[in-house]
Amino acid sequence: MKLLYVLEALGALAAAAAGIVVCDANRFVIRKYTMKSGKINGTYRFVMLSDLHGKSYGKNNERLMKAIDRINPEGIYIAGDMITAKPGKDFDRTAAFIRRLSEKYPVYYGSGNHEYRMEIYPKKYKDMSARYEASITGAGIERLKNRKVIVKNRNIAVYGIEIDKEFYKKLHVPKMTGAYIEKKLGKPDKERFNILIAHNPSYFPAYAAYGADLVLAGHVHGGIARLPLLGGVISPSLRLFPKYDGGRYEEGESVMILGRGLGTHTIPVRFFNPGELVEIVVHPR
Numbered sequence: 001m002k003l004l005y006v007l008e009a010l011g012a013l014a015a016a017a018a019g020i021v022v023c024d025a026n027r028f029v030i031r032k033y034t035m036k037s038g039k040i041n042g043t044y045r046f047v048m049l050s051d052l053h054g055k056s057y058g059k060n061n062e063r064l065m066k067a068i069d070r071i072n073p074e075g076i077y078i079a080g081d082m083i084t085a086k087p088g089k090d091f092d093r094t095a096a097f098i099r100r101l102s103e104k105y106p107v108y109y110g111s112g113n114h115e116y117r118m119e120i121y122p123k124k125y126k127d128m129s130a131r132y133e134a135s136i137t138g139a140g141i142e143r144l145k146n147r148k149v150i151v152k153n154r155n156i157a158v159y160g161i162e163i164d165k166e167f168y169k170k171l172h173v174p175k176m177t178g179a180y181i182e183k184k185l186g187k188p189d190k191e192r193f194n195i196l197i198a199h200n201p202s203y204f205p206a207y208a209a210y211g212a213d214l215v216l217a218g219h220v221h222g223g224i225a226r227l228p229l230l231g232g233v234i235s236p237s238l239r240l241f242p243k244y245d246g247g248r249y250e251e252g253e254s255v256m257i258l259g260r261g262l263g264t265h266t267i268p269v270r271f272f273n274p275g276e277l278v279e280i281v282v283h284p285r
Contacts, residue, residue, distance in 0.1 A: 028057060028275030030067060033248055033257050037213060038285040039193040041155045047071055048278040050079035050199070050218025051112070051261025054094050055275075061097045064262070064277065068101070071279050075151070076105045077158075079218040080112020080199035083132060084265045087125060095135035102140030106151075109136070110144045110160030110197030112219065113168045113236075114265075120165065144197060146184045157192040159185050159212070163200060170237045173202050178209030188212070193282070201244040201258045202237070208254035214282070215256040222246040222260030225271035232273070236266075246276070 047068055057063040068076070082098065083091040101107055111119075118129035133143065142149045144160020151158060161184050166174055188194050188211035196212035200219050207215045223232010223245040232245030246260040260276040 026057075028064070028067075028262055028277055030071070030277045030279055032279040032281070034281045034283065035214070035255055036283045036285040037193050039155055039191070039213065040282050040284050041153060042284060044074060044151075044154055044156065044282045045071070046073045046075040046077055046280055048077045048079055048216050048257065048259050048280060049082070049262060050216075050259040050278075051081045051221055051263055052094060053081060053084045053114070053261075053263035053265045054089070054091060055263035056093055056097070057262075057275075060093075060100075065097070065100065067277055069104070073105060073279070076101050076107045077195070077197060077216050078107065078109040079197050079216045079259060080110055081114045081218060081261070081265075082109075082112070083114055085114040085117040085125060085128075087128070089128070091128075091132055092135070095132065098136050098141065099138060102138060105140070107141045108144060108149070108158050108160070108197065109141060110199065110216075111162045112199040113165075116162050116165070148185065150192075155192050156195060157189045158195045158197070159188075160197040161185060163198070163203070167200060167203065168237070171239070173237065173239075176203040176206040178206055178211070181206060181210040185210075201249075201256060202235075202242075204244060204249060204254075204256045205251055207256070208251035212254050214280075215254060217244075217256060217258045218261050220245055220258065220260075221264065222270070222273040222276070224267055224269055224273065226273045 083094050118125040145162050148157050148159040194213045196207055196215050198207050198215055198217055201217035220235050220242055225233045232242060234240055235242035244258055246258050249256040259278045262275040
Protein backbone atom coordinates (compact mmCIF):
# COMPACT_ATOMS: atom_id res chain seq x y z
CA MET A 1 0.00 0.00 0.00
CA LYS A 2 2.83 2.41 0.89
CA LEU A 3 4.48 1.68 -2.43
CA LEU A 4 1.24 2.54 -4.20
CA TYR A 5 1.08 5.91 -2.40
CA VAL A 6 4.69 6.61 -3.35
CA LEU A 7 4.04 5.76 -6.98
CA GLU A 8 0.94 7.95 -7.02
CA ALA A 9 2.88 10.82 -5.49
CA LEU A 10 5.67 10.43 -8.03
CA GLY A 11 3.12 10.34 -10.83
CA ALA A 12 1.51 13.52 -9.56
CA LEU A 13 4.91 15.24 -9.36
CA ALA A 14 5.79 14.11 -12.86
CA ALA A 15 2.48 15.43 -14.18
CA ALA A 16 2.99 18.77 -12.41
CA ALA A 17 6.53 19.06 -13.79
CA ALA A 18 5.30 18.29 -17.30
CA GLY A 19 2.63 20.96 -16.91
CA ILE A 20 5.24 23.53 -15.90
CA VAL A 21 7.43 22.61 -18.87
CA VAL A 22 4.54 22.98 -21.32
CA CYS A 23 3.42 26.25 -19.72
CA ASP A 24 6.88 27.84 -19.56
CA ALA A 25 7.66 26.85 -23.14
CA ASN A 26 4.61 28.74 -24.36
CA ARG A 27 4.62 31.94 -22.35
CA PHE A 28 6.94 34.86 -21.81
CA VAL A 29 7.42 37.49 -19.14
CA ILE A 30 8.71 41.05 -19.38
CA ARG A 31 11.69 41.99 -17.21
CA LYS A 32 12.77 45.59 -16.89
CA TYR A 33 16.26 46.86 -16.11
CA THR A 34 17.41 50.43 -15.54
CA MET A 35 20.82 52.05 -15.43
CA LYS A 36 22.40 55.51 -15.59
CA SER A 37 25.18 56.97 -17.67
CA GLY A 38 26.80 60.37 -17.96
CA LYS A 39 27.42 59.78 -21.67
CA ILE A 40 23.86 59.46 -22.94
CA ASN A 41 21.66 62.29 -24.19
CA GLY A 42 18.23 61.92 -22.59
CA THR A 43 16.42 58.82 -21.38
CA TYR A 44 16.65 55.93 -23.84
CA ARG A 45 14.17 53.03 -23.71
CA PHE A 46 14.59 49.90 -25.81
CA VAL A 47 13.84 46.19 -25.81
CA MET A 48 16.10 43.19 -26.30
CA LEU A 49 15.10 39.94 -27.96
CA SER A 50 17.23 36.81 -28.08
CA ASP A 51 17.04 33.10 -28.81
CA LEU A 52 13.61 33.05 -30.39
CA HIS A 53 14.65 30.02 -32.47
CA GLY A 54 11.73 30.41 -34.83
CA LYS A 55 9.05 30.22 -32.15
CA SER A 56 5.82 32.14 -32.61
CA TYR A 57 3.72 33.43 -29.74
CA GLY A 58 0.36 33.36 -31.44
CA LYS A 59 -0.30 33.81 -35.14
CA ASN A 60 2.43 35.98 -36.68
CA ASN A 61 3.93 36.40 -33.21
CA GLU A 62 1.06 38.74 -32.37
CA ARG A 63 1.37 38.33 -28.59
CA LEU A 64 5.03 39.30 -28.70
CA MET A 65 4.39 42.21 -31.06
CA LYS A 66 1.62 43.61 -28.83
CA ALA A 67 3.87 43.39 -25.76
CA ILE A 68 6.58 45.32 -27.59
CA ASP A 69 4.11 47.93 -28.79
CA ARG A 70 2.89 48.49 -25.23
CA ILE A 71 6.48 49.27 -24.18
CA ASN A 72 6.83 51.60 -27.20
CA PRO A 73 10.63 51.41 -27.37
CA GLU A 74 12.97 53.64 -29.34
CA GLY A 75 14.75 50.59 -30.70
CA ILE A 76 14.79 46.79 -30.92
CA TYR A 77 18.07 45.06 -30.07
CA ILE A 78 18.45 41.45 -31.16
CA ALA A 79 21.14 39.43 -29.39
CA GLY A 80 21.18 36.53 -31.82
CA ASP A 81 19.68 33.10 -32.50
CA MET A 82 16.35 34.26 -33.85
CA ILE A 83 16.41 31.13 -36.01
CA THR A 84 17.73 27.58 -35.61
CA ALA A 85 20.50 26.35 -37.90
CA LYS A 86 19.04 23.11 -39.23
CA PRO A 87 19.27 22.03 -42.88
CA GLY A 88 15.96 22.63 -44.61
CA LYS A 89 14.53 24.64 -41.72
CA ASP A 90 11.91 27.22 -42.68
CA PHE A 91 12.57 30.70 -41.29
CA ASP A 92 9.97 32.70 -43.26
CA ARG A 93 7.81 33.29 -40.16
CA THR A 94 10.71 34.72 -38.17
CA ALA A 95 11.90 36.89 -41.04
CA ALA A 96 8.39 38.29 -41.48
CA PHE A 97 8.27 39.12 -37.75
CA ILE A 98 11.59 40.96 -37.91
CA ARG A 99 10.44 42.92 -40.97
CA ARG A 100 7.25 43.90 -39.13
CA LEU A 101 9.36 45.16 -36.23
CA SER A 102 11.49 47.22 -38.61
CA GLU A 103 8.41 48.94 -40.00
CA LYS A 104 7.82 50.46 -36.56
CA TYR A 105 11.21 50.64 -34.87
CA PRO A 106 14.92 50.76 -35.66
CA VAL A 107 16.27 47.21 -35.38
CA TYR A 108 19.86 46.43 -34.38
CA TYR A 109 20.56 42.76 -35.07
CA GLY A 110 23.68 41.00 -33.78
CA SER A 111 24.53 37.40 -34.66
CA GLY A 112 24.18 34.34 -32.49
CA ASN A 113 25.93 31.04 -33.04
CA HIS A 114 23.07 29.76 -35.19
CA GLU A 115 23.20 32.65 -37.69
CA TYR A 116 27.00 32.35 -37.68
CA ARG A 117 26.95 28.56 -38.15
CA MET A 118 24.81 28.81 -41.29
CA GLU A 119 27.25 31.37 -42.68
CA ILE A 120 30.49 29.44 -42.13
CA TYR A 121 29.27 25.97 -43.14
CA PRO A 122 27.78 26.48 -46.64
CA LYS A 123 28.41 22.85 -47.56
CA LYS A 124 25.97 21.76 -44.85
CA TYR A 125 23.48 24.63 -44.97
CA LYS A 126 23.67 25.45 -48.70
CA ASP A 127 22.28 28.93 -49.36
CA MET A 128 20.27 29.16 -46.11
CA SER A 129 22.40 31.98 -44.71
CA ALA A 130 22.20 34.06 -47.88
CA ARG A 131 18.45 33.54 -48.18
CA TYR A 132 17.86 34.43 -44.54
CA GLU A 133 20.00 37.56 -44.71
CA ALA A 134 18.25 38.65 -47.91
CA SER A 135 14.85 38.10 -46.28
CA ILE A 136 15.58 40.49 -43.40
CA THR A 137 17.43 43.15 -45.37
CA GLY A 138 15.52 46.37 -45.54
CA ALA A 139 14.93 49.82 -44.17
CA GLY A 140 15.19 50.00 -40.41
CA ILE A 141 17.31 46.86 -39.92
CA GLU A 142 20.97 47.30 -39.01
CA ARG A 143 22.67 43.93 -39.39
CA LEU A 144 25.71 44.16 -37.13
CA LYS A 145 28.43 41.71 -38.12
CA ASN A 146 31.63 43.07 -36.63
CA ARG A 147 30.59 46.66 -37.22
CA LYS A 148 29.05 49.61 -35.43
CA VAL A 149 26.37 52.20 -36.06
CA ILE A 150 25.54 55.46 -34.32
CA VAL A 151 22.14 56.18 -32.74
CA LYS A 152 21.52 59.76 -33.78
CA ASN A 153 20.92 62.42 -31.14
CA ARG A 154 21.61 59.96 -28.30
CA ASN A 155 25.42 59.82 -28.32
CA ILE A 156 25.20 56.02 -28.54
CA ALA A 157 27.41 53.67 -30.53
CA VAL A 158 26.01 50.17 -31.13
CA TYR A 159 28.44 47.36 -31.91
CA GLY A 160 27.70 43.80 -32.96
CA ILE A 161 30.41 41.15 -32.76
CA GLU A 162 30.60 37.73 -34.39
CA ILE A 163 33.02 35.68 -32.32
CA ASP A 164 34.85 32.74 -33.90
CA LYS A 165 33.57 29.18 -33.64
CA GLU A 166 36.13 28.08 -31.03
CA PHE A 167 34.41 30.37 -28.53
CA TYR A 168 31.27 28.23 -28.77
CA LYS A 169 32.87 24.83 -28.16
CA LYS A 170 31.18 22.62 -25.59
CA LEU A 171 32.85 21.80 -22.26
CA HIS A 172 35.52 24.44 -22.86
CA VAL A 173 35.64 28.22 -22.47
CA PRO A 174 38.83 29.54 -24.11
CA LYS A 175 40.35 32.83 -23.02
CA MET A 176 39.24 35.97 -24.85
CA THR A 177 40.89 39.38 -24.56
CA GLY A 178 39.84 42.94 -25.19
CA ALA A 179 42.51 43.02 -27.91
CA TYR A 180 40.70 40.23 -29.78
CA ILE A 181 37.51 42.28 -29.75
CA GLU A 182 39.36 45.42 -30.83
CA LYS A 183 40.72 43.51 -33.82
CA LYS A 184 37.13 42.65 -34.79
CA LEU A 185 35.50 46.01 -34.10
CA GLY A 186 38.24 48.64 -33.93
CA LYS A 187 38.78 50.88 -30.93
CA PRO A 188 35.67 51.87 -28.96
CA ASP A 189 34.50 55.47 -28.99
CA LYS A 190 35.09 56.46 -25.37
CA GLU A 191 33.07 59.66 -25.72
CA ARG A 192 29.89 57.72 -26.58
CA PHE A 193 27.73 55.29 -24.64
CA ASN A 194 28.88 51.98 -26.12
CA ILE A 195 26.34 49.15 -26.45
CA LEU A 196 27.87 45.82 -27.47
CA ILE A 197 25.63 43.05 -28.77
CA ALA A 198 27.57 39.89 -27.94
CA HIS A 199 25.57 36.67 -27.99
CA ASN A 200 27.77 34.55 -25.70
CA PRO A 201 27.89 35.94 -22.12
CA SER A 202 30.81 33.75 -21.04
CA TYR A 203 33.27 36.42 -22.17
CA PHE A 204 31.83 39.36 -20.26
CA PRO A 205 35.22 40.24 -18.67
CA ALA A 206 36.70 40.64 -22.17
CA TYR A 207 33.74 42.74 -23.33
CA ALA A 208 34.24 44.99 -20.29
CA ALA A 209 37.98 45.22 -20.94
CA TYR A 210 37.20 46.31 -24.49
CA GLY A 211 35.22 49.28 -23.19
CA ALA A 212 31.55 48.32 -23.52
CA ASP A 213 29.30 50.35 -21.25
CA LEU A 214 26.41 47.92 -21.78
CA VAL A 215 26.60 44.35 -23.09
CA LEU A 216 23.49 42.62 -24.44
CA ALA A 217 23.74 38.82 -24.47
CA GLY A 218 21.67 35.64 -24.70
CA HIS A 219 22.67 32.08 -25.65
CA VAL A 220 22.19 30.39 -22.25
CA HIS A 221 18.36 30.19 -22.32
CA GLY A 222 18.29 31.00 -18.60
CA GLY A 223 19.99 27.68 -17.87
CA ILE A 224 17.06 25.78 -19.46
CA ALA A 225 15.71 24.71 -16.07
CA ARG A 226 15.93 26.92 -12.99
CA LEU A 227 16.05 25.74 -9.40
CA PRO A 228 15.38 27.85 -6.28
CA LEU A 229 18.59 29.33 -4.82
CA LEU A 230 20.70 27.57 -7.47
CA GLY A 231 19.57 29.34 -10.65
CA GLY A 232 20.04 27.94 -14.15
CA VAL A 233 21.02 24.29 -14.35
CA ILE A 234 22.97 23.91 -17.61
CA SER A 235 24.43 26.04 -20.39
CA PRO A 236 24.62 25.23 -24.12
CA SER A 237 28.32 24.45 -23.57
CA LEU A 238 27.12 21.77 -21.10
CA ARG A 239 28.48 23.57 -18.04
CA LEU A 240 26.41 22.88 -14.95
CA PHE A 241 25.11 25.89 -13.02
CA PRO A 242 26.76 28.46 -15.29
CA LYS A 243 28.08 31.67 -13.75
CA TYR A 244 26.05 33.76 -16.18
CA ASP A 245 22.52 32.39 -16.57
CA GLY A 246 20.29 35.46 -16.80
CA GLY A 247 19.85 38.93 -15.36
CA ARG A 248 22.16 41.87 -14.66
CA TYR A 249 25.92 41.58 -14.09
CA GLU A 250 28.63 44.18 -13.49
CA GLU A 251 32.34 44.16 -14.27
CA GLY A 252 34.07 47.41 -13.35
CA GLU A 253 32.14 50.19 -15.12
CA SER A 254 30.44 47.76 -17.52
CA VAL A 255 26.96 46.25 -17.19
CA MET A 256 25.74 43.12 -18.93
CA ILE A 257 22.06 42.32 -19.36
CA LEU A 258 21.70 38.63 -20.15
CA GLY A 259 18.33 37.69 -21.60
CA ARG A 260 16.86 34.27 -20.88
CA GLY A 261 15.63 33.96 -24.45
CA LEU A 262 12.24 33.31 -25.97
CA GLY A 263 12.44 29.86 -27.55
CA THR A 264 14.14 26.47 -27.38
CA HIS A 265 16.02 24.21 -29.77
CA THR A 266 18.12 21.11 -29.00
CA ILE A 267 16.65 20.63 -25.52
CA PRO A 268 13.02 21.77 -26.00
CA VAL A 269 12.48 22.39 -22.29
CA ARG A 270 11.88 25.37 -20.03
CA PHE A 271 11.32 24.59 -16.36
CA PHE A 272 10.50 27.44 -13.95
CA ASN A 273 12.00 29.48 -16.78
CA PRO A 274 9.49 31.14 -19.12
CA GLY A 275 10.58 33.04 -22.20
CA GLU A 276 11.70 36.59 -21.59
CA LEU A 277 11.21 39.93 -23.30
CA VAL A 278 13.71 42.42 -21.89
CA GLU A 279 12.99 46.12 -21.45
CA ILE A 280 15.97 48.38 -20.72
CA VAL A 281 15.89 52.06 -19.78
CA VAL A 282 19.08 54.13 -19.65
CA HIS A 283 18.77 57.44 -17.82
CA PRO A 284 21.25 60.31 -18.02
CA ARG A 285 23.27 60.78 -14.86
